[in-house]
Amino acid sequence: MDSKNNKNNKNSKNNRNLRGVLVLLAWAVVLTIGFNYFAAYTGNAANKATSFEVDFSALTDLVREDKIARVEFKNGQILATPIDGYVYTDESGKEPKTYTNSEKTKVTLYTTQINSNNFYDLLDEHHVAYTAPVVEQMSPILQFMISYILPTILMLGAFLLVMRLLSKSSGGIGGIGSVGKSNAKVYMEKSTGITFKDVAGQDEAKESLEEIIDFLHNPGKYTAIGAKLPKGALLVGSPGTGKTLLAKAVAGEANVPFFSISGSDFVEMFVGVGASRVRDLFKEAAKVAPCIIFIDEIDTIGKSRDASRFGGNDEREQTLNQLLAELDGFDPSKGVIVLGATNRPEVLDKALLRPGRFDRRITVDRPNLAGRLATLQVHTRNIHLAEDVNLEKIAQATAGCVGADLANLVNEAALRAVRKGRKAVNQNDLLVAFEVVIAGSEKKGTVITDQEKRIIAYHEVGHALVAAKQKNAQPVSKITIVPHTQGALGYTLHLPEEEKFLMSKEDILTEIRTLLAGRSSEEIVCNTMTSGAANDIERATELARNLVARFGMCDEFDMMALGSVQSQYLDGSYSMTCAQETYAAADRETIKIIRQCHREAKEILQNNRELLDKIAAYLLQKETITGQEMMAIIEGRDPETVDNYGATREDAPKAFRPSTPNSIEAPAKHINIVSEPIPMPDFDAPREESPAEGEDKPAEGEDKPAEGEDKPAEGEDKPAEGEDKPSADADKPDQTQG
Numbered sequence: 001m002d003s004k005n006n007k008n009n010k011n012s013k014n015n016r017n018l019r020g021v022l023v024l025l026a027w028a029v030v031l032t033i034g035f036n037y038f039a040a041y042t043g044n045a046a047n048k049a050t051s052f053e054v055d056f057s058a059l060t061d062l063v064r065e066d067k068i069a070r071v072e073f074k075n076g077q078i079l080a081t082p083i084d085g086y087v088y089t090d091e092s093g094k095e096p097k098t099y100t101n102s103e104k105t106k107v108t109l110y111t112t113q114i115n116s117n118n119f120y121d122l123l124d125e126h127h128v129a130y131t132a133p134v135v136e137q138m139s140p141i142l143q144f145m146i147s148y149i150l151p152t153i154l155m156l157g158a159f160l161l162v163m164r165l166l167s168k169s170s171g172g173i174g175g176i177g178s179v180g181k182s183n184a185k186v187y188m189e190k191s192t193g194i195t196f197k198d199v200a201g202q203d204e205a206k207e208s209l210e211e212i213i214d215f216l217h218n219p220g221k222y223t224a225i226g227a228k229l230p231k232g233a234l235l236v237g238s239p240g241t242g243k244t245l246l247a248k249a250v251a252g253e254a255n256v257p258f259f260s261i262s263g264s265d266f267v268e269m270f271v272g273v274g275a276s277r278v279r280d281l282f283k284e285a286a287k288v289a290p291c292i293i294f295i296d297e298i299d300t301i302g303k304s305r306d307a308s309r310f311g312g313n314d315e316r317e318q319t320l321n322q323l324l325a326e327l328d329g330f331d332p333s334k335g336v337i338v339l340g341a342t343n344r345p346e347v348l349d350k351a352l353l354r355p356g357r358f359d360r361r362i363t364v365d366r367p368n369l370a371g372r373l374a375t376l377q378v379h380t381r382n383i384h385l386a387e388d389v390n391l392e393k394i395a396q397a398t399a400g401c402v403g404a405d406l407a408n409l410v411n412e413a414a415l416r417a418v419r420k421g422r423k424a425v426n427q428n429d430l431l432v433a434f435e436v437v438i439a440g441s442e443k444k445g446t447v448i449t450d451q452e453k454r455i456i457a458y459h460e461v462g463h464a465l466v467a468a469k470q471k472n473a474q475p476v477s478k479i480t481i482v483p484h485t486q487g488a489l490g491y492t493l494h495l496p497e498e499e500k501f502l503m504s505k506e507d508i509l510t511e512i513r514t515l516l517a518g519r520s521s522e523e524i525v526c527n528t529m530t531s532g533a534a535n536d537i538e539r540a541t542e543l544a545r546n547l548v549a550r551f552g553m554c555d556e557f558d559m560m561a562l563g564s565v566q567s568q569y570l571d572g573s574y575s576m577t578c579a580q581e582t583y584a585a586a587d588r589e590t591i592k593i594i595r596q597c598h599r600e601a602k603e604i605l606q607n608n609r610e611l612l613d614k615i616a617a618y619l620l621q622k623e624t625i626t627g628q629e630m631m632a633i634i635e636g637r638d639p640e641t642v643d644n645y646g647a648t649r650e651d652a653p654k655a656f657r658p659s660t661p662n663s664i665e666a667p668a669k670h671i672n673i674v675s676e677p678i679p680m681p682d683f684d685a686p687r688e689e690s691p692a693e694g695e696d697k698p699a700e701g702e703d704k705p706a707e708g709e710d711k712p713a714e715g716e717d718k719p720a721e722g723e724d725k726p727s728a729d730a731d732k733p734d735q736t737q738g
């Protein structure tokens, strides 16, 4: 939020310059117009005081009464000079005043000209002299102004404007360099005044940032040992999860200056400007090191260069190259740390993520229940709360919301309290604000109902429990029903102890069972099937198909490959090369495996129903739990006493030790996310079966199942969409799954 202030600062500076130019232009225009009027009205400006507006009809009456001596048509007006001795009574003031036309006071009457030929006849009839002035030659002064001074002023203005734009975006083009440099300073905050206390939750992210803070405090300690210091870290998370806030808190905790710039600020209309800005930024930062450079929306410059090869953006590429060069170039012992933020890490150019650059990835998750409660507490610190306020309830209702949503909610509630003339915010304000800010907006889709939450919880625990109950399954490290950045409503994270290069048949079957366990759990407990399992099913099917057709693991086909990989370089698509009947038989074989695994998964769950309920209840309460906590429940211990990241880590059974002690994620290939982007029920979407809607209405309750049945079809797309999103804008049409 403060970064936005920064931008405002910058803007206001530019605005001031702009205003100067505009004022200049305005003066030019005013003067010109003023002169124009002056010139046009010099004739009657002198006797303005005795010039009166009358109705056209009144004027014609006066002509008829022979009270008018002469008439002049000028600039769409009729100026009439009455005969000597004519008395005009002005009734506009408090008391009527009379004016007599004489040598001393020249009374004139004027009215807007109306197209009426009769008027000329009338004038002729009553022998009134009339005339229209020949269009006057412009006065020489005015002519001079229009042809010389005005263009000069305009050109000057335009020139100044261009200069401003150039200097705003450049770090130094020629003589304007100094302006650009001082601009870089605008982004700097000497001290952010924000500490970790202001960031609620996000404990894992904080933990990984601790080291950076320590390093900024005391770079010597690290260099003395010869350790290479980190240069950059990438904060990854949905918008509004507090990435900017965390970066500021790092600067605040370390008590170092904070430079911030947004990726989009680099991408300017002038080629070469982005690159020189990067250079400037690092130069300025080096001067005040140790410090933090924060680059928001780094994906705007850091987008993979391949992705934009066609119709690529040279300007952006140059900026990216400059950024890479600066990252490589600066001496880390000086204590400059670059933090980047993005919500689309997958589109980033691999070069940015290489060791020595943004090689650390810090996940900034959406908050779970405890996190949301803490966020609400942080934001209500300085707000008067009524006694009836129950933040816990609000935290429960806002599943899926991010910190920014909650901050917004609290503020909206406070505004409401003020509107209602109260001195404190009460629970109702918060609830109404919730309606307004979240339930009433497009954010609606991100809030999960209790019923959905229950299904998601059982689904996830199904995966985890079946994994835990099988010998060679990959250990579970984390189960969550907090929606994932990439569209999954929940996921179960499995981390293998070590990378496996070979998969045995039993491994594959185990994985298939684990994948199918999510849906199996839904079936057993909730007696329902949801579209959320689409991705699981797809992956399980692919594994089963590979087992049959590629790995030679089923009796039916022995060691015969039924197809071949087309091209490793394209998408590695596998195409069948066998006969039609064999193909059909392979499908039957695949179904057999899936059916068998499905049955076994269900069996495991049914045999452990009590555990399933216990873990699900615990998950519903906590929203995110670790593998250790789950194991504690399975082993009959109290999960609350598990020290997830503390001293017992080394003693924990190896399999259940989180292989990433903090949220620095291991390289992607180590992570095997059994994710199921359960499509969000989109109640706003226009319903296709609406014609029937009217008839069906009475049976609204009955309607729902029908709608539910429809959903899977609709839902099947959605998970794919969720997964596509990362690269969506790169090359959408190409994205075919599998």
Ligand SMILES: Nc1ncnc2c1ncn2[C@@H]1O[C@H](COP(=O)(O)OP(=O)(O)OP(=O)(O)O)[C@@H](O)[C@H]1O
Residues within 6 Å of the ligand: 001, 002, 198, 199, 200, 201, 202, 237, 238, 239, 240, 241, 242, 243, 244, 245, 246, 296, 341, 343, 375, 378, 402, 403, 404, 405, 407
């Ligand atoms: N964990 C949190 N604790 C307290 N406040 C938070 C938290 N997360 C977000 N907020 C609030 O939300 C606001 C916006 O967060 P911030 O700008 O840091 O999000 P962001 O992740 O950087 O978003 P974006 O990607 O849109 O830049 C913060 O100023 C703060 O008020």
Ligand SMILES: [Zn+2]
Residues within 6 Å of the ligand: 459, 460, 463, 515, 518, 519, 532, 533, 536, 674, 675, 676
């Ligand atoms: Zn699943």
